[in-house]
Amino acid sequence: MMTTPQKLDPMLDCIGIGLGPFNLSIAALADQDKTQLSTRFLERKPSFSWHPGLLLSDAKMQTSFLKDLVTAIDPTSQYSFLNYLVTQQKFYPFCASGQSVISRLEFSDYLAWTAHQLPNAQFDCNVKNVEYKDGQFTVSSENDTFTSEHLIIGTGMQAYVPECIKGQLSSTCFHASELALRAPDLTGKRVAIIGGGQTGADIFQHTFDQHFGKPAHIEWITRRPNIEQLDEGCFTDQYFMPDYVNHFYPLDQKSKQQEITHQKLSSDGVTSDCLQNIYQRLYHDKYVLRNTKWWAIKPHQTLVGSQYRNGSYQLEIQHGLNKTVDNIQADVVILCTGFTHDLPACFDNLKHLMITDQHNRLILSSDYCLQWKGMQTNHIYIVNSGTHNHGIAEPQLSLAAWRAAKIINHLTQRSVYPLAENQNILDWGLDVEPQHDLAAVSSM
Structure with missing residues (x-):
């Protein structure tokens, strides 16, 4: 009261x-x-x-x-x-x-x-x-x-959670915004990271670097067609100036949406420095150390279903091109799925x-x-x-x-x-x- x-x-x-x-x-x-x-x-x-x-x-x-x-x-x-x-x-x-x-x-x-x-x-x-x-x-x-x-x-x-997995939220299935607070022990776990933006990249890198223990396997899944780089060009930066915002504001909604779609990677990509660091880690792991592959990166694939059975998550992911559905298993699911305004x-x-x-x-x-x-x-x-x-x-x-x-x-x-x-x-x-x-x- x-x-x-x-x-x-x-x-x-x-x-x-x-x-x-x-x-x-x-x-x-x-x-x-x-x-x-x-x-x-x-x-x-x-x-x-x-x-x-x-x-x-x-x-x-x-x-x-x-x-x-x-x-x-x-x-x-x-x-x-x-x-x-x-x-x-x-x-x-x-x-x-x-x-x-x-x-x-x-x-x-x-x-x-x-x-x-x-x-x-x-x-x-x-x-x-x-x-x-x-x-x-x-x-x-x-x-x-x-x-x-x-x-x-x-x-x-507020953290956005896809409808297909809302019912499974728990200490082992959570939004990325909780990661550092939870500090989970990922040792020996199969980890699924959902989302291909900067947050997904940061969490993949920290998980790969064993900041939370050495996982048994990492699956990085994104519906984007690739792990896409932030457009950091000097002319792209003109979108982030008062002059452009003042020109953008009076446009009709159809034109605004066209511009926003076209400009996606100027605000919603992964920094080149982060991508370079990740790629070099993957190259060293696969081609220099010749480790048995313990990670996978899966672009153009969307989480469409989830069930929790026998202590693990059964995730359904659908390919954006051929529409085939694959199933993966994970002990921990980290949702890098962005935020919404309410x-x-x-x-x-x-x-x-x-x-x-x-x-x-x-x-x-x-x-x-x-x-x-x-x-x-x-x-x-x-x-x-x-x-x-x-x-x-x-x-x-x-x-x-x-x-x-x-x-x-x-x-x-x-x-x-x-x-x-x-x-x-x-x-x-x-x-x-x-x-x-x-x-x-x-x-x-």
Whole structure:
């Protein structure tokens, strides 16, 4: 039973719910005198954590450390990655290391370092209910009640599990986001890794390197036609610039989907460094050591069925070309199947006010404002809402600081932060101004 909140703070300009990297970027840029904003960012966890189950020792970021929480907008901010290096007394050793991308572990440490010095961040605050009435939002947790004029939703993504295996989830069949927390003993086990993106590659590499003991056999299964490399070209990087997002936003949904499909490997492939390391390991194992083959990589094959019998998983995988179905056995199944975006139950009292498209997806303005029935006076901003609104850069860290500044500028109704949105090498040939896309809407 929920206890009655004990404290009612003065009304805030804005409350942020969730403190992942995206809301953390907004909180950091909002914590400046020039914004003149009163804000509070609430997080249910007792301390900051960023996908702790995926913080494997050798996992790398896919973006430059300069694309941190603030530097692209305010390089003088105390919350920059460079200031983190200086205050942690490792600036010179870091420079000598020659890293262009850093480990997820170090970036996570930087995020935590930022989060726990922000005065507008509040941890151990599990929001139970959000309501809107009389021109204000009321946000209630177990112990506190807050009121605010505006709202920022940054509650993150939830692990996606294929329907055919949901019933088998257990200590030996789990989503990849739990791996480092579970630290399973894979010694002598048959391991099936499902999913061919960066997470699948990282987990295959760590499993192959025996970070969790030496498995008897590894099966790496992906429905992708190959183990595909991230497109890291300098021209591909133009997709991750404000100029392109502003050109992408006003497109019709059919054109947006065509672009997203075409750009898949610019955001959803495996880094060349990771692939090279894996391939060299496999070559050495097979052709130099001449080991009996204890691993298999199976592209173009989709998990379509699963049963748990006699202490092991019987997995059915279907080939994408000839449609044949094969069966494999595994003692441990690790699902590298990505994430999906669903609003938590605390927003149930707002959902009937929200506007969606014909696919039941939330619609955002170019300024990341949710289209909803109270939007004339009170704004709900959502970060990481999906690529259908702003394109493939939306779930990536590349434009986190720019998006945060765009939201803050809209909140304050002034240019607190210059956005430099027209800096680009390419001429996209779409000279249109971003507009609110209100086509094909319906009540949720």
